Amino acid sequence: MRTSRLQLLAAAGVAVASLALTACQDGTGTRDEGASASQPVASAPSGASSQAPEESPSDGGGNGSTANGSGGSGGDASGSGDSGSKGSSAGTSDGSEDAPATFNPCNGANTGVTAAPVSRPVNHMLITVKNTGAKNCDLTYYPVLRFDEMQWVPQPIEDSKPQAVVTLGPGESAYAGVLLSAADGSGSGGATGKKLTVGFQARTPNSDGGPAAIPSLPAKGVYYDSSLTVTYWQSSMDDALAY
Incomplete structure (x- = not known):
């Protein structure tokens, strides 16, 4: 078991x-x-x-x-x-936004310049610059004017400033209007200018743009006073005499 x-x-x-x-x-x-x-x-x-x-x-x-x-x-x-x-x-x-990329100044060496009083508007003179060179030239700002041995520089009329630099092709002309004296007789220091020197500016304001021009004036001269002002260079004669 x-x-x-x-x-x-x-x-x-x-x-x-x-x-x-x-x-x-x-x-x-x-x-x-x-x-x-x-x-x-x-x-x-x-x-x-x-x-x-x-x-x-x-x-x-x-x-x-x-x-x-x-x-x-x-x-x-x-x-x-x-x-x-x-x-x-x-x-x-340059120093100026309006100046062209390729800059060739117009001056007394490549232009012919005339200055003549006009009947209208009264007490005005027209400066004409004609390109006598073989290539384009540029007019910057406004002409620098001097009558005889004048010790001051006429100021520009700012409202006449164009949108761009005036460029002249060969044979083309540009203009500047000159207010010689105040029509209402408010100007002072009146004198008669016998000789006028037209200076040119380069790419920057008040810079030397080259030889000046000495256009002929009327034999009796040109009367001016402290109101003497000048326009910027214009492509049109009418624009130059509009101020």
Whole structure:
């Protein structure tokens, strides 16, 4: 009886061992191990693939930016060099926004100048400048007038300032009107001028534009007083005598 019980216990132990061995070799256990191992494997490619697009655009963008930047920088440098050079040339030699890029002053060497009193408007004189040269010349600002040994310079009529510098082609003329004296007699220091010197300005105000002109005056001379003023150079005779 005792022997049979021992045999039964032994058989039960063998069965338990067999079941344990079977459980170890079960496909379920293998799948669990595979799943736990596959998780890091799956996450690694996922992380790598997510990093790859970030690096690729960054590199491509960097290279493109460098190439474009170089090209753009070169273009900018070239462009700014040209514009800077032009701006510097205009600014240095001109100082006036109205002056043309290529400047050739009209003066007593390349023009013919006349000065004659007119009947209307009263007490006015017209100065005419004709380009006698072979190329264009430019008249800036207004004529600088001086009668005889006059010690003061007649002021310009600011309302007569044109929109741009007057440029004369060969054979073309420009004009300036001169108010000699006040019509109502309010001027002072009246005198009769026998000689008139017409000075020219360059690209900056009150600069020397070259040789002056000395046009002939009537034999009796020209009367002027402290009201003496002059217009800016005009392309039209009517505009010159409108002030």
